[in-house]
Amino acid sequence: MATLQTLDRGISALQIIAARRDGVGVATLAEELGVDRAIAYRIAATLEERALISRTAGGRLILGVGVLELATQFGPQLRIIAQPILSDLARRTSATAFISVASGEECAALSVAEPDEGLLRVGYRVGSRHPIDRGAAGIAILAGRKELPDDSDAVKESRRLGFSVTRGELQPGAVGVASPILPDGRQVASFEASVGVVAMEDLDVDTASVAVVACAKELASFVNR
Amino acid sequence: MATLQTLDRGISALQIIAARRDGVGVATLAEELGVDRAIAYRIAATLEERALISRTAGGRLILGVGVLELATQFGPQLRIIAQPILSDLARRTSATAFISVASGEECAALSVAEPDEGLLRVGYRVGSRHPIDRGAAGIAILAGRKELPDDSDAVKESRRLGFSVTRGELQPGAVGVASPILPDGRQVASFEASVGVVAMEDLDVDTASVAVVACAKELASFVNR
DNA sequence: CTCAGTATTTACTTTTATCGCACAAAATGT
């Protein structure tokens, strides 16, 4: 597939700049890119013009607010893409489906879909948060991370199965099933998320887990590189 | 200053894609960029290769995790830490709280929290920009820099008080209070930021200024190295 | 299943934007 050299180098430059805590000088950037300094200057000028990078007083290159402006749109876009998939998951499992993301030590609901039939439903508010080490969503995210010595049994079990199941951890009577969303089969540090369902104790866990895992795989494909 | 056309178009493409909640098709992208579809395909291929964008099942272009990976590096500790602190500040002052950063001659909103009660709130979009010498946020940032001969009276006053107050400078009817974030009590060249609140004219400036100054101190401690 | 219409990729020619040398300017050190 045809790619554009100049654009590709510009993106490399961004990543190089992002990788250094305190930025890089143009000369270093040029060296890392394997190009002449003049090219690095032009790349830097272009990126700076668009606020993707900015320069310190000392002339060092650092990321600019432009990257934030872009990143803030990532969540909303993912939510829109995810909504039909979640609705489908909710309908097939007759349970409330959700996508959660890690946010520090907590886990936050990014997107939720409720089943449109059934007498009672479990509600889950978008934006609500809970500790990441409790509840199916959080456990699934932890299970998607690389193994740590102090992983709880629940996390280990979840990693083994490919999904987590919790009963009454966040709410007595509620059962949750969740699976990590793993682009490239691995967790990307900047995007730690899981998809799952929550319902009352009559949830058919076997059916739900299959559906949830399939859904996690589908969602991962949107985030694949 | 020399900029690179291809890279510039790529960045434009990113911004166009980011601007549309539900992504864009290649044809639309080509039109918006004012280029042939074949070029749009090559740009998209390059951006996708680097995971800055990805494609939905329908072929629409949406942002990819790459933008998150970049944004994650923008003040790594600060943003995570900032949100709860800002929310707290917003709640305690019943005003919209923000962190702003200097970006060249402008001042950009890095992070915003709105109070969860109150009839009306003042909105402040993340990423929005205004001249650095206007508005409480910008004045506070200038006040955090070392003294300059051509500092305005507002900046001098702000430096003396430890916070800035502006009324209606950016928006008639809005009152802003802000204080610079000073790691080590000094402004770090690579991170010039301020924290503050904005509300309507009923803002209790005395209470707000105390809270904002305390918040600036708290945030500064997280940016210390 | 075929076909029309659309989306995507490919092949190839033309054009021009990019490259990289070389040089200017500024900053830094001696």
Added chain:
DNA sequence: ACATTTTGTGCGATAAAAGTAAATACTGAG
């Protein structure tokens, strides 16, 4: 003041991208 390093900028040669068109995949309708 002079040397030296660092930062920034014209300019012609050329590789890279643009542009055109045509081939190939894909979609859904009938």
